[in-house]
Amino acid sequence: MVRLFAASLSTIAVLAAPPLTAAPSPPIPMSETEQSAPALPPILSMRERAKVIDGILAERLDTVIPQIMREEGVDLWLMMSREYFEEPVVASMLDAKSMSARRRTILIFHDPGNGAPIERLTVSRYGLAGLFEPSWAPEDEPDQWQAVADIIAARDPAKIAINYSDITAFGDGMTHSQFMAMSKALSPEHRERIVSGETLSVRWLETRIASEMELYPSIVRTAHAIIAEAFSRKVITPGTTTAADVQWWYRDRLAKLGLTPWFHPSIGIQREGAQGMLDGDTVIQHGDLLWTDFGITYLRLNTDTQHLAYVLKPGETKVPAGLAAGLKNSNRVQDILAANFEVGRPGNVAMLKSRSEAIAEGLDPSIYTHPIGTHGHGAGPAIGFWDNQEYDPRGAGPINANTAWSIELTTYAEVPEWGGQRVDFRTEEDAFFDGKTVRYIDGRQTEITVIGPQ
Structure with missing residues (x-):
């Protein structure tokens, strides 16, 4: 004592x-x-931390995403998280005031090609600090996965990357239940175009700007x-x-x-x-x-x-x-x-x-x-x-x-x-x-x- x-x-x-x-x-x-025996650097207030976090996130989305999608030859990347069950890539893309995914949060990146900017869409009830464009109106289409299928059909991507992996948890965020729900909504043609987003996930998370x-x-x-x-x-x-x-x-x-x-x-x-x-x-x-x-x-x-x-x-x-x-x-x-x-x-x-x-x-x-x-x-x-x-x-x-x-x-x-x-x-x-x-x-x-x- x-x-x-x-x-x-x-x-x-x-x-x-x-x-x-x-x-x-x-x-x-x-x-x-x-x-x-270094001096302790100043610690930022929570408000200033949020500004730094959101500024870096915006820059990463603008620069890292186009680079890795084009180098990996993927024209559409889809990720999904459910509230309190974040997959690691989605969690890293939430703004500083979004503590977790809300209900079901779906993020889509689409490369239109010809050097055009990457589309950043969120198929969810809530926007994400202007970093992703809200792309779902539940009053028009109550089925969230059908809204996703409609977005994919309109863009007709050659490859649809989703996060599944035997090797790394960082690329294994799509759960079985959500994969089945998504697959049911997609056309047979687009289901055949699904590929693993494992490499995209790793490269997004590992790359430092x-x-x-x-x-x-x-x-x-x-x-x-x-x-x-x-x-x-x-x-x-x-x-x-x-x-x-x-x-x-x-x-x-x-x-x-x-x-x-x-x-x-x-x-x-x-x-x-x-x-x-x-x-x-x-x-x-x-x-x-x-x-x-x-x-x-x-x-x-x-x-x-x-x-x-x-x-x-x-x-x-x-x-x-x-x-x-x-x-x-x-x-x-x-x-x-x-x-x-x-x-x-x-x-x-x-x-x-x-x-x-x-x-x-x-x-x-x-x-x-x-x-x-x-x-x-x-x-x-x-x-x-x-x-x-x-x-x-x-x-x-x-x-x-x-x-x-x-x-x-x-x-x-x-x-x-x-x-x-x-x-x-x-x-x-x-x-x-x-x-x-x-x-x-x-x-x-x-x-x-x-x-x-x-």
Whole structure:
């Protein structure tokens, strides 16, 4: 009871959040160098967030949709969501004031050809902030799916893409009941023209535009700043604070800031003489190597970061050399993986090639990198899984340009200062691939954070 009360006092001291800013501050540029204890960027008010979200959404609809539909040779793309049962693509296309689909929301994109603008139609009772043209009058045609069939018949598309997929949930939004209802309304001729919208879904969700990448560094910086607070004596008192205390500190801190985690934060402890990763009610002690996995959602973009920290023993002034070398090993694997990004290369090939090169250098790697952006574990090909370092169908897709990634991996090394104990050096940093090079959005950790005396 005394321990928990003491931890709560240290938590209260850092829960005061800066006031929400009314307008966006100047953008933070992308950087290969991560600041060790960055200041927390201003957090936008909800009204300003809505302006940013809707502005970027409008730009994405104007630019990404024509590009991917024409490159994939699809002239009509139809999506459907039911209230509180959003499919991921439709959810990403709702404006900032539309919390969810209303009743049944149907979206249609149609390419008339000859360079004409893409039609954006919503077959629903409610418009979507002017981003889609309302195209259903229930008083004239009560049957919503018949209204869809009439729109399709009038345009007579060669291909009708709907979202179904065995590989990715991002392209599998059409439910069986709604597919059957739609099929019943369509003519036999148009039913024969149905194709999968899987690739369209993935490309829509994975593609990042310049306006998003202008915002992304400040979002990642926000995550880095909060991690720096967590890995400090403001939050951690060796001998008192538990791993779980720090996890819940994260949650309280985000709540005060008006931010959302997309997963419950992780805190793990590696300790000389202890097997594996300690967590939960384990009390943090001097000499521990700490690990965190932390991600936020802000302005419809996600972060995913893993950092390491070391709690100095009395009399120590720096991280033991064996631990410092372990993080350098993981940094080297990051470099190898970044060099193996290539447009069109399958994720599996990038993983297997990088792993082979790292092993040839005497390293002991495990690579499990994933796309990030609209979702934390985002649409696009996986580059390995922690539990599968061989070929995986989920990694068969191509790496595309203008995509964001969590460069997530680990290496294992025996640490002399810990009697040759095998230690896990996990790291994860968000990066952007422009089609030629991989750049970190707000740098990467290259030095283990030191938690010293108060």
